Amino acid sequence: MATLVRTAPAPPATQVSALLRLATAGSVDDGKSTLVGRLLYDTKSVLADQYEAVRQTSRDRGLAEADLALLTDGLRSEREQGITIDVAYRYFATPRRRFILADTPGHVQYTRNMVTGASTAQLAVVLVDARKGLTEQTRRHTAIAALLRVPRVLLAVNKMDLIEFDKDRFQEIEEDFSEYAASLGVLQAAALPVSALRGDNVVAASPDLGWFEGPTLLEYLETVPVSSVSEPTAGRFPVQYVIRRQNRGRTEAVEDYRGYAGTLASGSFAIGDEVVVLPSGQRSRISGIDLLGRPVDQARAGQAATLMLADDLDVSRGDLIAPADQAPVPTQDVAATVCHLSEGPLRVGDRVLLKHTTRTVKAVVRGLTHRLDVTEGIPAAGSVDARADSDAVGATGTGTDADAATGPEALHANDIGRVVLRTASPVLIEPYAADRETGSFLLINPDSGDTLTAGMAGDPLGVFS
Amino acid sequence: MNTASDRTTSTAGTPGGLTHLDALEAEAVHIIREVAAEFERPVLLFSGGKDSIVMLHLALKAFAPAPVPFGLLHVDTGHNFPEVLEFRDRTVAAHGLRLDVAGVQEFIDDGRLAERPDGTRNPLQTLPLLAAITANRFDAVFGGGRRDEEKARAKERVFSLRDEFGQWDPRRQRPELWHLYNGRHRPGEHVRVFPLSNWTELDVWQYIGHQHIELPSIYFAHSREVFVRGGMWLAPGDWGGPRAGEPLEVRTVRYRTVGDMSCTGAVESTAGDVAEVIEEIAASRITERGASRADDRMSEAAMEDRKREGYF
Ligand SMILES: Nc1nc2c(ncn2[C@@H]2O[C@H](COP(=O)(O)OP(=O)(O)OP(=O)(O)O)[C@@H](O)[C@H]2O)c(=O)[nH]1
Ligand SMILES: [Mg+2]
Numbered sequence: 128m129a130t131l132v133r134t135a136p137a138p139p140a141t142q143v144s145a146l147l148r149l150a151t152a153g154s155v156d157d158g159k160s161t162l163v164g165r166l167l168y169d170t171k172s173v174l175a176d177q178y179e180a181v182r183q184t185s186r187d188r189g190l191a192e193a194d195l196a197l198l199t200d201g202l203r204s205e206r207e208q209g210i211t212i213d214v215a216y217r218y219f220a221t222p223r224r225r226f227i228l229a230d231t232p233g234h235v236q237y238t239r240n241m242v243t244g245a246s247t248a249q250l251a252v253v254l255v256d257a258r259k260g261l262t263e264q265t266r267r268h269t270a271i272a273a274l275l276r277v278p279r280v281l282l283a284v285n286k287m288d289l290i291e292f293d294k295d296r297f298q299e300i301e302e303d304f305s306e307y308a309a310s311l312g313v314l315q316a317a318a319l320p321v322s323a324l325r326g327d328n329v330v331a332a333s334p335d336l337g338w339f340e341g342p343t344l345l346e347y348l349e350t351v352p353v354s355s356v357s358e359p360t361a362g363r364f365p366v367q368y369v370i371r372r373q374n375r376g377r378t379e380a381v382e383d384y385r386g387y388a389g390t391l392a393s394g395s396f397a398i399g400d401e402v403v404v405l406p407s408g409q410r411s412r413i414s415g416i417d418l419l420g421r422p423v424d425q426a427r428a429g430q431a432a433t434l435m436l437a438d439d440l441d442v443s444r445g446d447l448i449a450p451a452d453q454a455p456v457p458t459q460d461v462a463a464t465v466c467h468l469s470e471g472p473l474r475v476g477d478r479v480l481l482k483h484t485t486r487t488v489k490a491v492v493r494g495l496t497h498r499l500d501v502t503e504g505i506p507a508a509g510s511v512d513a514r515a516d517s518d519a520v521g522a523t524g525t526g527t528d529a530d531a532a533t534g535p536e537a538l539h540a541n542d543i544g545r546v547v548l549r550t551a552s553p554v555l556i557e558p559y560a561a562d563r564e565t566g567s568f569l570l571i572n573p574d575s576g577d578t579l580t581a582g583m584a585g586d587p588l589g590v591f592s
Numbered sequence: 593m594n595t596a597s598d599r600t601t602s603t604a605g606t607p608g609g610l611t612h613l614d615a616l617e618a619e620a621v622h623i624i625r626e627v628a629a630e631f632e633r634p635v636l637l638f639s640g641g642k643d644s645i646v647m648l649h650l651a652l653k654a655f656a657p658a659p660v661p662f663g664l665l666h667v668d669t670g671h672n673f674p675e676v677l678e679f680r681d682r683t684v685a686a687h688g689l690r691l692d693v694a695g696v697q698e699f700i701d702d703g704r705l706a707e708r709p710d711g712t713r714n715p716l717q718t719l720p721l722l723a724a725i726t727a728n729r730f731d732a733v734f735g736g737g738r739r740d741e742e743k744a745r746a747k748e749r750v751f752s753l754r755d756e757f758g759q760w761d762p763r764r765q766r767p768e769l770w771h772l773y774n775g776r777h778r779p780g781e782h783v784r785v786f787p788l789s790n791w792t793e794l795d796v797w798q799y800i801g802h803q804h805i806e807l808p809s810i811y812f813a814h815s816r817e818v819f820v821r822g823g824m825w826l827a828p829g830d831w832g833g834p835r836a837g838e839p840l841e842v843r844t845v846r847y848r849t850v851g852d853m854s855c856t857g858a859v860e861s862t863a864g865d866v867a868e869v870i871e872e873i874a875a876s877r878i879t880e881r882g883a884s885r886a887d888d889r890m891s892e893a894a895m896e897d898r899k900r901e902g903y904f
Binding site: 146174175176177180184198199201202203204206212213214215216217218225227239240242243246247367368370371372384388389390417419420429430431444468480482483485563564567568569571575576577578581 | 610612614615617618621622625626628629653654655656657658659739740742743744746747749762763765766767768769770771772774776777778789790792876877878879882883892893896897
């Protein structure tokens, strides 16, 4: 395999992060894994022994060519069934950018695994089989990407080889898709025709797609702007762990140390900042910042830091340190859009654990107000306990539109819906649309420990208001 | 006081301005601190290999200036490289850490395990590992596994729940969203935690270079007596090599991974320092495990099968 020589050494470590995290999405069998395999293969990111193993497995099954989907479909049952079951992560780099690629399953039964892969993505590549067009599962995945506020969505119309690279059909699907995406508030949608199987327009442009004037998939991936902070945001520091070192009868002079360790969810903090510790509301000033053992003047979003406060306060895991003049309001009422992930239903009255940043509290489901009709991209009408809705964080003030009886009975696996929760103690939750880190939460079954539901505070889709 | 809605849009994914190594380091530290905060009895698997050395380095940084609030566990196959064991003991002493050793040899000696006909002890590590977890009631076990290593690992969560038999069920993994790691488990169950999930082999080496982390000498080119078996350069030792018809020769080699001597192969290399190793890896056409691990060549799903049984 002469083509397997690695030509692209990874970018140097000192270069400012040019990392793109992307996830595939779309219906079962539309070609997601094949596309990922093709992208890896044609960028020469597949090493000789990996390729040889895939070729051998393909040959054992009587295939003439290597099935590139096997590069990510690595589980025994995936290979037996020819489908993806769980998300696979692959890492590759070109001279222009580094990529973390999550190849997700299309089968509706494994939607929870698609949600896992998409939750940290900056770009969702939604595949559609050109013969089939948009399916319910295409729409569900697009709705999930919109709900998770994956900053960009790319439509890849695949299997163009099976429709004779027909331009009109491509445009028809593109129009369908952009209409649906727009109904969900996805504005950053682009579209590309590809054949994952043959490699047309994946890394190299294709003569059969001469009519297409846009970029290849790789060109798009290398140049699409990575979302970045548009305006400065207020500092948010969920306390993760208290680091203490006491000088108990030591001979050498070691000073006592007490610092609050955590990862900055957003914004930045500097020595001297006036801060408030929530939910208690105690105020203090930042007297020191350590970055993994090294004293610094300032720390910013994404860094794992340790903050020290000028006053001796009672601060513990689950507290939030925020600027005194830009602090969130503690609340026990949370209105949120959720994607239900577990096999069992979520019903009004269910007692759950709510895990938010570093804080886990008991909560009860007080209302289920809407369920999203995935095919139409619009909510099914209904509202339960509108009073709770209008009190809660992210409430839109229009929660009084329907009467309590018309909300859905329950949310089932893969449903997207709107819930109202009451927590046993205050949480510092903020609208997901403003901040993915402080607006997201999980609902957990207190007995089994299973993750039930992915929650996003407020109405990130903007369809429930 | 302003309300939440006054806040502006924030970045998604990687925060701007951090280098990719800074971002990987911060993510790993976050995971390590989550475990220290949420579990009662965590332990860090420490083999003296580069990934576990990086993991320990991250743990030391995560809690500085306080000591690491958990101990180390080494599953010793009895056929480890002496240079690596020496390094292990020196590291443990230098940082005042607690080390438990679970020995495969003891299990063979008292009949709980039987030596395999091929002499490979890698698959035999699972039982002593699980026994140590049960005996010490460890509820979280840090492993240095990376998703880029192998196709079954590529599918595993950062927090990977194991049942009371230590088994991994790839079809029943919990959803894992954002940076919210759900470590809840029932009595008897435990969670394997992989802080280096998103690191590649190259990232590990770049970090080692960047942080000036010391490694066992066998990771760098040296001359050594080796012999060929199954297409790999193996080193002679008590473990049973070479056999008749496997002549020894002296080669300039280094190790890309370190594990059981019976199934860890050396690669021919002249890379004498971290920079040269990075250059070598970037140009390599073979994966780390493909180059140096015989146990993964046994079958298509060898790693998945071992993981299902409770392996690392
Ligand atoms: N003709 C043609 N076939 C394709 C193309 N892309 C994928 N296929 C075939 O479509 C089938 C499904 O491909 P996969 O890549 O496994 O589909 P997937 O979207 O990953 O499926 P799930 O992960 O199970 O949702 C395979 O038989 C592929 O060979 C293409 O561009 N053209
Ligand atoms: Mg697939």
